[in-house]
Amino acid sequence: MTHKICKECGEINSGSARYCSNCNSSLLDVKKTEQSTEPINYSKVQSIAYSSDTVTIGQWVGIMIVLAIPFINIIALFVIAFGEFNESINNFGKASLILALVGIVIAILLRGCTGLL
Ligand SMILES: [Zn+2]
Structure with a gap:
């Protein structure tokens, strides 16, 4: 049964x-x-739910290695931000994307001002 x-x-x-x-x-x-x-056992159920929401050290190490590679990291950021990942990873990806875009815009503006295109 x-x-x-x-x-x-x-x-x-x-x-x-x-x-x-x-x-x-x-x-x-x-x-x-x-x-x-x-x-x-509700405490056990909760601990399983909690652990599934936690990003492991191994995952962070993997993400940081990928993000250290030039050009690949921009694509990786989109994957991390919008892919099927843990919400914390998605938010990290989105936050990094925003900062990267701000950096790119500032770089373009600075280049425009100094005429070093
Ligand atoms: Zn029910």
């Missing part, structure tokens, strides 16, 4: 259920769980 635990409200539904019987949210991406009387 399997069951599905609703992610939204914690209701225990049958293993074949597609929608929660309590709150009607989709159970399609909920894994079937073996029947047990054990209560849901």
Whole structure:
């Protein structure tokens, strides 16, 4: 006997259920769980959710290496800002893009003023 635990409200539904019987949210991406009387460990669920939102040191190192490469880093910034990444990485990418664009605009303006095109 399997069951599905609703992610939204914690209701225990049958293993074949597609929608929660309590709150009607989709159970399609909920894994079937073996029947047990054990209560849901919310602190464990929260720690998993938290860790998935945290960017690991390895990810940051990878991002910084890519951003250290000239020209590639501009493309990488767009990928980082708008790609399927963690929200923190997306925000970092967008912030870096804004700063890069400001830098480019200032560089163009300065060159225009000094006539060193
Ligand atoms: Zn529910």
